[in-house]
Every structure is written in structure tokens, then in C-alpha cells.
Amino acid sequence: MIGRYGQLCTVAYGAGAINSTGETAKELGFKKVMIVTDKQVEALGHSQKAIDSLKKANIETVIFNGVEMDAPDYTVEAGGNMAKKEQVDGIIGIGGGSVLDTAKGIACFAANEISISDMIHHAPMKNPPVRFVLIPTTPGTGSESTFVAVITDTKKHEKVGCFAVPSFSILDPELTLSLPKEITAYTGMDAFSHCIESLTSMQPNPHSDLLAYDAIERSVKWLPVAYKDPNNYEARDNLALASNFAGKSFNDSTVHVGHAIAHSFGAHFHIPHGIGCALVTPVVIELTASKFPEKIKKVGKIMDIEINSEDPVVIGKTVADGLRKFMKSIEVPSCKELGITREEILNCTDYVRNEPLRNFGGVAVTDEMIPELLAKIYDTYQ
Numbered sequence: 609m610i611g612r613y614g615q616l617c618t619v620a621y622g623a624g625a626i627n628s629t630g631e632t633a634k635e636l637g638f639k640k641v642m643i644v645t646d647k648q649v650e651a652l653g654h655s656q657k658a659i660d661s662l663k664k665a666n667i668e669t670v671i672f673n674g675v676e677m678d679a680p681d682y683t684v685e686a687g688g689n690m691a692k693k694e695q696v697d698g699i700i701g702i703g704g705g706s707v708l709d710t711a712k713g714i715a716c717f718a719a720n721e722i723s724i725s726d727m728i729h730h731a732p733m734k735n736p737p738v739r740f741v742l743i744p745t746t747p748g749t750g751s752e753s754t755f756v757a758v759i760t761d762t763k764k765h766e767k768v769g770c771f772a773v774p775s776f777s778i779l780d781p782e783l784t785l786s787l788p789k790e791i792t793a794y795t796g797m798d799a800f801s802h803c804i805e806s807l808t809s810m811q812p813n814p815h816s817d818l819l820a821y822d823a824i825e826r827s828v829k830w831l832p833v834a835y836k837d838p839n840n841y842e843a844r845d846n847l848a849l850a851s852n853f854a855g856k857s858f859n860d861s862t863v864h865v866g867h868a869i870a871h872s873f874g875a876h877f878h879i880p881h882g883i884g885c886a887l888v889t890p891v892v893i894e895l896t897a898s899k900f901p902e903k904i905k906k907v908g909k910i911m912d913i914e915i916n917s918e919d920p921v922v923i924g925k926t927v928a929d930g931l932r933k934f935m936k937s938i939e940v941p942s943c944k945e946l947g948i949t950r951e952e953i954l955n956c957t958d959y960v961r962n963e964p965l966r967n968f969g970g971v972a973v974t975d976e977m978i979p980e981l982l983a984k985i986y987d988t989y990q
């Protein structure tokens with residue numbers, strides 16, 4: 609069998625990297641760019657740094673600051689129409705996961721005559737996206753190094769999306785120094801879940817595995833440090849890399865049933881994506897240990913969890929319990945603490961059944977297994 613692995617786009621990395629935005633845009637030949645961001649990122653002054661750098665490089669800018677949580681379709685449409693009207697030749701997304709996904713959607717919409725509904729439901733697009741650069745301000749989604757944009761269909765209450773490859777990414781850990789501790793925990797657990805699902809998908813490869821193990825190591829060492837001390841640069845630096853490597857890893861492999869379930873939680877309960885990912889990941893570990901006992905054992909070793917068995921079931925349970933303990937240390941709330949009942953969790957069954965990602969794991973998930981997995985999430989993390 610012939611495998612495949614790849615890289616997505618070049619990443620400029622380091623403290624103050626955002627100040628090189630103008631230089632990058634010049635290299636890409638941009639003349640007029642649209643900054644895609646939200647009001648919080650603007651208030652923190654992050655987008656202004658990019659604008660100043662673009663001005664120095666004599667590149668004209670227009671600003672779209674209307675991004676909302678979970679990248680709703682109507683914001684992609686509004687931003688895309690603005691990009692068309694302003695005739696920009698480049699797009700720069702600066703912000704968290706929703707901003708980066710919205711920027712990807714805008715880049716596709718601006719380059720095509722297509723309805724927003726057709727676009728996010730994967731109708732063929734005639735033209736490639738307007739070229740775009742992504743600058744994350746939260747370490748979690750790794751969206752700056754993936755070709756996937758998750759966009760919300762607000763009429764059907766579904767997470768769907770489109771595909772677009774960034775031309776370049778700028779990873780500046782300094783931008784994450786101001787993040788509150790709970791966002792640090794949730795976004796960090798999103799990255800962690802990307803690693804576990806990438807390792808246990810139907811198509812991992814040596815390259816995606818390598819990136820996932822490294823990202824897990826950085827996450828378990830530095831997430832508790834950043835959680836306690838948000839201004840610790842070394843921790844932020846390592847978590848920015850962990851998020852980026854985890855994104856590269858699942859971009860080269862895939863996420864699967866964990867994200868199908870996390871998406872159902874987002875749609876039903878409107879909780880942050882990272883919390884949904886955290887809640888489901890121990891269950892994904894238990895599920896996939898039967899097929900990947902050596903990989904789960906290695907994850908346990910990286911997490912310093914003692915495993916005294918060769919039995920895949922015991923390996924899975926031991927590592928999952930170790931992760932639950934880790935989640936408690938960074939105060940990830942349980943379903944109950946979030947006000948979600950066991951019955952409400954089970955009501956996600958149909959959503960998960962219809963979520964294509966559920967089929968992408970290395971272990972097949974039957975229809976009957978879905979309510980069992982959902983109940984286990986509630987019962988095993990209180």
C-alpha cells in the first residue's frame with residue numbers, strides 16, 4: 609500500500625512575528641488586503657499591529673470585524689460580499705478559530721459566484737480562493753495549518769464548511785499571552801483532541817504520528833503552566849507550537865468520531881468547541897485502544913501514566929482515567945457542571961449518526977454504539 613504525507617504552507621514563527629505581516633503580504637504580491645477579525649481581537653490591539661506593518665509595506669487595507677463565534681454562514685457571506693466590492697487581492701485573518709475559519713470561507717466566497725448555502729455544503733467551486741494569510745491569537749484549532757473551515761449553517765443548525773489552503777501563516781506566541789485561563793484550558797484540550805484522533809484515525813501516517821506525539825508532550829507539560837501563569841512566555845511558545853503541530857497532524861491524517869460528537873455538543877448546547885473536545889477525548893481513547901494499544905500506551909508514557917498491563921482494554925482505561933485527572937487539574941467542567949443532563953446528551957445521537965466525521969476513525973462506530981459513547985461521556989467524568 610502506498611501512503612501519503614504532506615506539508616500545507618510555510619509558517620513564520622516567533623515572538624513579534626505579526627510585525628512581519630507587511631513583508632509577507634509584499635512577498636505574496638498583495639496590493640489591497642482585507643483584514644478579517646472580531647471586535648475583541650481589535651480591542652486587544654492585535655489587528656492594529658498587522659495593519660501598521662501592512663502600511664509600512666505600502667499595502668492598502670480594509671477591515672471586516674464582524675466575525676462571530678462558531679463562524680455563522682451569514683458572516684462569511686457579508687465578509688465575502690465586502691471583499692468582492694472592495695476588490696481585494698489578499699485576505700488576512702487574525703483571531704481565534706472562528707475568525708480563521710470565517711477568513712477561509714470569505715476567501716472562497718469572494719472568488720466565486722455561488723450561494724453561501726451551496727458553498728458550505730460543498731458544491732463544486734469554479735475558482736480557487738482569494739489568497740489568504742492566517743494569524744492565530746488562540747492556541748487550539750491549528751486552523752492556520754489545515755485546509756478545513758468549519759462554518760455553521762444557521763438555518764439547519766449544522767456545522768458544515770469548505771476547504772481552502774492558506775498561502776502562509778504567522779504564528780506569534782506573544783498574541784496568546786493575554787488569554788484567560790479557562791480559554792487556555794479549552795483551546796489546549798482542542799489541540800490535545802486533534803492529536804488523539806489523528807493518531808487513531810483510519811489514515812494516520814508516520815509524519816502525522818510524529819507531530820501528534822510532539823504536540824501531546826508539549827501540551828501536557830505546558831498547559832498546566834500557562835493555566836496557572838498566563839504570562840509565562842515559554843509555556844505560550846510551546847502551546848502555540850503544540851496547536852500548530854496538532855493541526856498539521858490531523859490535516860495530514862483526520863479527526864473522527866470525537867469531533868463528530870464535539871460538533872453535536874456545539875450545535876445542541878452552544879458550549880465552546882474545546883470543552884466538547886475535552887469531554888469526549890477520554891472516551892475516544894478507550895474506544896480506539898483496542899486497535900491502537902501501542903499508540904495509546906505511548907501517549908500514557910508521555911503523560912507519565914503508569915500502565916501495568918498489555919491488555920488493550922486496561923491500557924485504554926488507564927490512559928483515559930489519567931487524562932480525566934489532567935482535565936480536572938485545569939478545571940474542565942463536567943456535563944453536569946455545565947447544566948447538561950444525561951438525557952440531553954443522548955439527544956445528540958441523531959446528530960452524530962449523520963455527521964460524516966464519525967466514519968473516519970480507525971475503529972468502526974456503529975449506530976448502536978453512538979448512544980453508548982454519549983452515555984459514557986456523562987457517566988465517566990463527573
Ligand SMILES: [Fe+2]
Nearest residue numbers: 749798881885
Ligand atoms: Fe477541534
